[in-house]
Amino acid sequence: xxxxxxxxxxxxxxxxxxxxxxxxxxxxxxxxxxxxxxxxxxxxxxxxxxxxxxxxxxxxxxxxxxxxxxxxxxxxxxxxxxxxxxxxxxxxxxxxxxxxxxxxxxxxxxxxxxxxxxxxxxxxxxxxxxxxxxxxxxxxxxxxxxxxxxxxxxxxxxxxxxxxxxxxxxxxxxxxxxxxxxxxxxxxxxxxxxxxxxxxxxxxxxxxxxxxxxxxxxxxxxxxxxxxxxxxxxxxxxxxxxxxxxxxxxxxxxxxxxxxxxxxxxxxxxxxxxxxxxxxxxxxxxxxxxxxxxxxxxxxxxxxxxxxxxxxxxxxxxxxxxxxxxxxxxxxxxxxxxxxxxxxxxxxx
Amino acid sequence: xxxxxxxxxxxxxxxxxxxxxxxxxxxxxxxxxxxxxxxxxxxxxxxxxxxxxxxxxxxxxxxxxxxxxxxxxxxxxxxxxxxxxxxxxxxxxxxxxxxxxxxxxxxxxxxxxxxxxxxxxxxxxx
Amino acid sequence: xxxxxxxxxxxxxxxxxxxxxxxxxxxxxxxxxxxxxxxxxxxxxxxxxxxxxxxxxxxxxxxxxxxxxxxxxxxxxxxxxxxxxxxxxxxxxxxxxxxxxxxxxxxxxxxxxxxxxxxxxxxxxxxxxxxxxxxxxxxxxxxxxxxxxxxxxxxxxxxxxxxxxxxxxxxxxxxxxxxxxxxxxxxxxxxxxxxxxxxxxxxxxxxxxxxxxxxxxxxxxxxxxxxxxxxxxxxxxxxxxxxxxxxxxxxxxxxxxxxxxxxxxxxxxxxxxxxxxxxxxxxxxxxxxxxxxxxxxxxxxxxxxxxxxxxxxxxxxxxxxxxxxxxxxxxxxxxxxxxxxxxxxxxxxxxxxxxxxxxxxxxxxxxxxxxxxxxxxxxxxxxx
Numbered sequence: 001x002x003x004x005x006x007x008x009x010x011x012x013x014x015x016x017x018x019x020x021x022x023x024x025x026x027x028x029x030x031x032x033x034x035x036x037x038x039x040x041x042x043x044x045x046x047x048x049x050x051x052x053x054x055x056x057x058x059x060x061x062x063x064x065x066x067x068x069x070x071x072x073x074x075x076x077x078x079x080x081x082x083x084x085x086x087x088x089x090x091x092x093x094x095x096x097x098x099x100x101x102x103x104x105x106x107x108x109x110x111x112x113x114x115x116x117x118x119x120x121x122x123x124x125x126x127x128x129x130x131x132x133x134x135x136x137x138x139x140x141x142x143x144x145x146x147x148x149x150x151x152x153x154x155x156x157x158x159x160x161x162x163x164x165x166x167x168x169x170x171x172x173x174x175x176x177x178x179x180x181x182x183x184x185x186x187x188x189x190x191x192x193x194x195x196x197x198x199x200x201x202x203x204x205x206x207x208x209x210x211x212x213x214x215x216x217x218x219x220x221x222x223x224x225x226x227x228x229x230x231x232x233x234x235x236x237x238x239x240x241x242x243x244x245x246x247x248x249x250x251x252x253x254x255x256x257x258x259x260x261x262x263x264x265x266x267x268x269x270x271x272x273x274x275x276x277x278x279x280x281x282x283x284x285x286x287x288x289x290x291x292x293x294x295x296x297x298x299x300x301x302x303x304x305x306x307x308x309x310x311x312x313x314x315x316x317x318x319x320x321x322x323x324x325x326x327x328x329x330x331x332x333x334x335x336x337x338x339x340x341x342x343x344x345x346x347x348x349x
Numbered sequence: 350x351x352x353x354x355x356x357x358x359x360x361x362x363x364x365x366x367x368x369x370x371x372x373x374x375x376x377x378x379x380x381x382x383x384x385x386x387x388x389x390x391x392x393x394x395x396x397x398x399x400x401x402x403x404x405x406x407x408x409x410x411x412x413x414x415x416x417x418x419x420x421x422x423x424x425x426x427x428x429x430x431x432x433x434x435x436x437x438x439x440x441x442x443x444x445x446x447x448x449x450x451x452x453x454x455x456x457x458x459x460x461x462x463x464x465x466x467x468x469x470x471x472x473x474x475x
Numbered sequence: 476x477x478x479x480x481x482x483x484x485x486x487x488x489x490x491x492x493x494x495x496x497x498x499x500x501x502x503x504x505x506x507x508x509x510x511x512x513x514x515x516x517x518x519x520x521x522x523x524x525x526x527x528x529x530x531x532x533x534x535x536x537x538x539x540x541x542x543x544x545x546x547x548x549x550x551x552x553x554x555x556x557x558x559x560x561x562x563x564x565x566x567x568x569x570x571x572x573x574x575x576x577x578x579x580x581x582x583x584x585x586x587x588x589x590x591x592x593x594x595x596x597x598x599x600x601x602x603x604x605x606x607x608x609x610x611x612x613x614x615x616x617x618x619x620x621x622x623x624x625x626x627x628x629x630x631x632x633x634x635x636x637x638x639x640x641x642x643x644x645x646x647x648x649x650x651x652x653x654x655x656x657x658x659x660x661x662x663x664x665x666x667x668x669x670x671x672x673x674x675x676x677x678x679x680x681x682x683x684x685x686x687x688x689x690x691x692x693x694x695x696x697x698x699x700x701x702x703x704x705x706x707x708x709x710x711x712x713x714x715x716x717x718x719x720x721x722x723x724x725x726x727x728x729x730x731x732x733x734x735x736x737x738x739x740x741x742x743x744x745x746x747x748x749x750x751x752x753x754x755x756x757x758x759x760x761x762x763x764x765x766x767x768x769x770x771x772x773x774x775x776x777x778x779x780x781x782x783x784x785x786x787x788x789x790x791x792x793x794x795x796x797x798x799x800x801x802x803x804x805x806x807x808x809x810x811x812x813x814x815x816x817x818x819x820x821x822x823x824x825x826x827x828x829x830x831x832x833x834x835x836x837x838x839x840x841x842x843x844x845x846x847x848x849x850x851x852x853x854x855x856x857x858x859x
Contacts, residue, residue: 019436049453098363326475402621408598429722
C-alpha cells in the first residue's frame with residue numbers, strides 16, 4: 001500500500017466522450033454475418049478531427065473549471081495513452097499549451113496500455129503528497145485501434161478523463177491509499193510502428209485481467225482493513241461489459257455498486273480512460289461521505305487500486321462542467337463505412 | 350515543411366488567446382505582434398454563428414474531412430473569426446446559434462509532417 | 476497628367492487549353508490586340524496573373540511572357556492581386572502613360588489553371604484569403620461567398636432562387652460570345668435544381684475556373700490619334716484595399732474596397748453611377764455581383780439582388796452586366812478576369828459587340844476584386 005506523507009485528493013475532474021458511436025451489431029454485420037454475441041452494445045468513435053490530444057484538452061479544461069484553479073497553478077500535465085498521435089513529440093506539451101499552463105510546468109506522456117492514466121494519477125499523488133507540487137493534472141485518453149474483424153474491433157473505443165490532484169483539504173474526494181501490482185505478462189501488445197495490437201484471446205482473462213485486478217484490489221482492501229461492502233461504489237477497468245462484472249463478483253462487489261461506473265456497454269473500451277471515466281461518472285452522482293473503490297488494469301501487465309472518500313465539495317463542483325451523461329446523450333451512430341473512413345481503414349494514397 | 354508558421358500561432362490557435370487593451374478594454378483577435386500596450390487575453394470561447402456553409406469542394410489536404418461545415422463566428426467579446434463547426438450536422442445550425450470553442454486537429458500535413466491543432470466550434474454541449 | 480487610351484484589345488477563348496502554355500495564350504491575345512500596330516513599339520509589358528507561382532506553373536511571368544510574345548528585352552513585370560490583378564495592372568499602365576514616361580504599354584492578363592488538379596487549384600485560389608486565419612480552416616472563396624449569401628438572405632429576407640437571374644443573364648450573353656467557356660442559355664429552374672457546391676450556393680450559380688489570356692494596349696493621345704479608330708479613354712482609375720480576412724471587416728456584407736475604388740474612379744472621371752451604361756464586375760456568383768452593385772452605388776443595400784430580378788442587368792436594362800458572359804459564362808480566369816472585362820467593354824464602346832451590343836453605350840465601368848474584395852480595382856471607360 002502506498003500513501004503520501006501529505007493527504008491528497010481529487011480537486012477537479014473532467015471527461016470527454018466523442019459524439020459518434022458504432023453499434024457492435026454493425027461490426028458483426030460486416031464480419032460475422034450478424035451472428036453470435038457481442039461484447040458491448042456500442043462503442044464510441046472519434047470524429048475525423050479528434051485524437052488523444054484533443055480529447056485530453058477538453059477533459060483537462062473541465063477538470064480545471066471544476067477545481068477552480070488557474071492553469072498556471074498546475075505543476076504537471078501528464079497524459080497517459082497508448083495512442084499518442086506522435087511516436088516522438090509529447091502530447092503533454094500540446095495539451096499544456098492549450099490549457100494555458102506553459103511554460104513553467106512538467107509535462108510527460110505515460111504509456112502502460114490501459115492503465116497509463118492511472119500511472120499518471122499515482123505519480124501525481126506522489127508529487128502533491130511530497131509537497132513538490134500543489135496541483136497535478138493526470139489524464140487518461142485513448143483512440144484505440146482494433147484490427148478489422150478482430151474481437152478488439154468491437155470494443156476499441158475513444159474517450160478521455162482528467163483528474164486534478166491536489167491537497168486533501170481542497171478535494172472533492174480524498175484518496176485514502178493506492179497500491180500497484182505488476183507482473184510481466186504478454187496478454188496484449190503492439191510492436192513499435194504497427195497499426196494494430198495482438199492479444200492472447202482467453203489468456204487475457206486469467207491470469208492477466210482477472211488475476212492482476214484481484215491481487216491489487218484484495219491487497220489494498222486488506223491493508224486498509226476494509227471489505228467490498230464498505231464501499232458505496234466500485235469501478236474496474238472495463239474492456240467489455242462482462243469482465244468488470246465478473247471481477248466485481250469475484251471480489252464480492254454487488255451489481256448495484258458497479259452499475260454507475262460501468263460505461264463499457266454504451267461506449268466500449270476507452271483504454272487509458274476507462275476506469276477513470278467510470279470514476280468520473282460516479283463523481284457525477286456521488287454524495288458527500290460516499291466511498292469509491294477504483295481498480296485499473298493495463299496489459300503487459302498490472303493493476304492500480306485506489307480507495308476514495310467523497311467530500312462536501314462535490315455537490316457544487318460537479319456543476320461547473322458538463323456531466324458524463326451529457327456526453328453519453330449526444331450519441332450519433334455511424335455505419336461501418338463512415339467508421340472505416342474516419343479510422344483510416346481505407347487506402348487513400 | 351512550414352513549422353514556424355504554425356508554431357508561432359499556438360496560443361491563439363490552441364486556446365483562443367487574443368489581446369486586450371488595458372486602457373480601453375477593447376479585445377481583439379487574432380493578436381497582432383509588436384505592440385506592447387496590448388496584453389494577452391484568453392477569450393471565453395463563447396460565440397454565435399454569423400453565417401455558415403457546407404464545403405463540398407475542399408482544398409488540398411482536407412479531402413477526407415469533406416463535406417465539412419465552415420462558419421463565421423461572432424465571439425462574445427466582439428471579434429469575428431472563421432472556423433469549422435464540428436460534432437454537428439448542417440440541419441442543426443442556424444444563424445445566431447450559440448456555439449463554443451473546442452480544440453481539434455485542423456490539418457494533418459502527412460506522415461512526415463506536423464499535426465496542426467486549433468480552434469473549431471460546436472453547439473453548446475450542456 | 477496625360478490622357479490615356481485603350482487602342483487595342485484581344486483575347487483567347489476561355490477554355491481548358493490542355494495543350495497550351497501561359498506564354499502561348501498570351502502571344503495569341505497580344506497578336507489579336509496589336510492589329511496594325513508594330514509590336515516593337517510596346518515599351519513595357521505588364522502581366523496580370525494570380526496563380527502562376529501558387530500552382531507552380533511559372534514565376535517571373537513578366538520575363539516569361541515577354542520572351543513568349545517576342546518582346547525580348549522589354550521592361551516586363553507581373554502583378555498579383557488575386558482576382559483584382561487585371562485591374563491593378565491596368566492602373567499601373569495607366570499611371571505609366573499618364574505620367575508621360577511611356578506612350579504604349581501592353582497589359583496582359585493570363586491564367587493557366589488546368590495544369591493542376593482540382594484540390595490544388597482550390598488551395599491556390601484560397602490563398603487570396605488570409606492564409607493564417609481563414610485558409611488553414613479549410614475556407615475557400617466559394618465557401619466565403621456562400622456564407623455571405625446565406626447571411627444576406629437572412630438579413631434581407633431573400634431565397635437562393637432570387638439570385639438565379641444573375642447566372643441566367645450571364646449565360647444568355649455568353650451564348651453570343653464565341654470566346655466564352657459556356658455558350659448556352661440556362662433557366663432559373665435549372666439553377667434551382669442543380670446540386671449545392673457550398674450551401675446555399677448552387678453549382679449553376681458558380682463560375683468555372685479556366686485558362687485564357689486577354690490583352691489591352693494602353694497608349695497616349697499621340698498614338699491613339701494615329702490609329703483613327705473609335706477612341707476609348709480611361710476616364711477614371713482607382714485601386715483600394717480592405718482587411719484581408721473577411722471576418723476582420725466591421726460589416727462583411729459591405730465590400731468597402733469596392734465602394735472606395737468605385738467612388739474614386741467615378742469621381743476622377745467626373746461621372747456618377749447614373750452615367751454608366753454597361754458594366755463588368757467580379758461575378759462568379761450572384762451574391763458577388765449583388766454586393767458589388769451595392770458597393771458601387773448602383774443599388775441601395777439589401778436591394779442589389781432586385782436589379783437582377785427586375786431585368787435591369789440585361790442588355791436592354793438600366794445597368795447591363797456581364798455582356799460577354801461574365802465570370803459565370805465567359806469563364807473565370809482569376810488574375811486575367813480584369814483584362815477580359817476591359818476587352819469586353821472596349822468592344823461595347825466601339826459598337827463591336829454584335830448580338831450582345833448595348834445600344835449607344837458611351838460610358839462603361841469595370842471592377843475586379845481580389846478574393847472577397849480585399850483588393851478592388853475600378854476603371855471608368857468613355858467612348859470619344
